[in-house]
Amino acid sequence: MREIWLSLAILAILLAGCAPRPQTWPSQPENPALTSTWHIDVARFLSSAHGGVACETCHADIAVGETSMPHPDVTRLTLSATSLYDYSTCARCHPQEYADYDRGAHAAARAQSEGEGEPSPTCGHCHSSHYAAAYTRAELLSNVAETCGTCHPEELESYRADYHGKAALLGYEQAATCTDCHGAHAVSSLYDVGETVQACRRCHPEVNASTASYRVHARETLNAGSDDTRAQESALLFWVKLFFTVLVVSVLAFFYTHTLLWFLRSLHERLKKGRHG
């Protein structure tokens, strides 16, 4: 009997360590009024990376003491402030970053989709001008992935299923996040193998073209009838995953049933003997 209680106590202690607790991502503003992009939480702004920058440095059209305000058209207040701000202003202090952005995939997509639907991102869509903190590498890992994931949810999911994303989730600071491979400002989709090899080699100098064709954003989907290499690879992963899923589930289901029945039988025999009343 003592062994049973001892085992239960140890099990309880172990389980207590596994109790779910909330994920701690960067906090969102509590006050719903502050979620409007036209309102600034001054306290948070002052403690941000830009906290020491005066308003008119970025908002040059606000001139203190004058009556003219930069947004006379009230209907514009229903739009997101981010979509209206001219982010080329950022180039004044961050010329390299802006130049990189300007030759990247985001800027190209933005130029192409001018005026139609949701615009492709510029500075303010990824960076919070007023609240961005000076992040540590560990904070950056989760923050970058979350930020990119708002527009690229499937890529975020596949990244987190990959060893790079898993290591980042477990707090490994040297793990690569989105921008480490795709670039921070001159973002690239990395469809070009030569470009991908260069990206891999930033951390893994020995990588060759074949290793670089490993799919970080692997998706196990069945896409029959297509001769596209990626679709074929996805189909291959689908069948391998299916085979192992069936194997794991069937073997465990069979032996768990076997073990459960065995347990019930031995419990029955035990009670029949009357050893435990």
Place this chain on the structure above:
Amino acid sequence: MAEKRKETTEYWRFNIYHRFVHFLVLTSFFGTTISGLPLKYAGTAWAAWLTRMLGGVRVMGIIHRVSAVVIALWCLMHLAYVAHYVLVRRRKPWGPDTPVPTVKDFRDLWQNLLYFLGRGSAPLFDRFAYFEKFDYWAVFWGVPIIGLSGLVLWFPNFFSRFLPGIAINIAHIMHSDEALLAVGFIYIVHMFNTHIRFDKFPLNPVIFTGKMTEAEFIHERPLEWERTRTDPQRLEDMRVR
């Protein structure tokens, strides 16, 4: 008095080599699983907790690889044992003293399931019961699958010289899913079948001491006992002196 002494007579079930290899198996299995599971379930609270407890991702990587090398070691040790058993000791590589499956194993499984459901009696086992043989072959299947895919993941640049990049993705699936099967099987089924069932709880010491009492021998492995009892040479070899 003679009766009393007979009751406490012990027999060898596992020799020193078996016990040493099993010790390596259990420690290396524990090492690979405790350092691998948090990676498989990265993003859960318990994985973050366990990673902190183990000292971070880098330390887990070292534990995982050292344990993997130990697995490769005992794998080779076992193959050497089998070669020695067959070629030097001239023992039969099949039959009731080996884990090679027989038709009786399938009949035993069926009879045991019926027994669990209250129909008939439990089957009589020889040296290795069918569920013990399955334990053995599960490891025999699992080690190459997990080991080879693990090598691809450990040395991707070497293997991609003659394998396409997608092989690394396939190795990831194989390694991860087969490991889940091993964890789900060993820590639940094997632990229950051999260690935590009522008559053995909380631990069956035979794999550590190598010895079993005559009563256990007769009760658990009646067919092997029958073979042993009627063979003076075997009885002499197996008795603990």
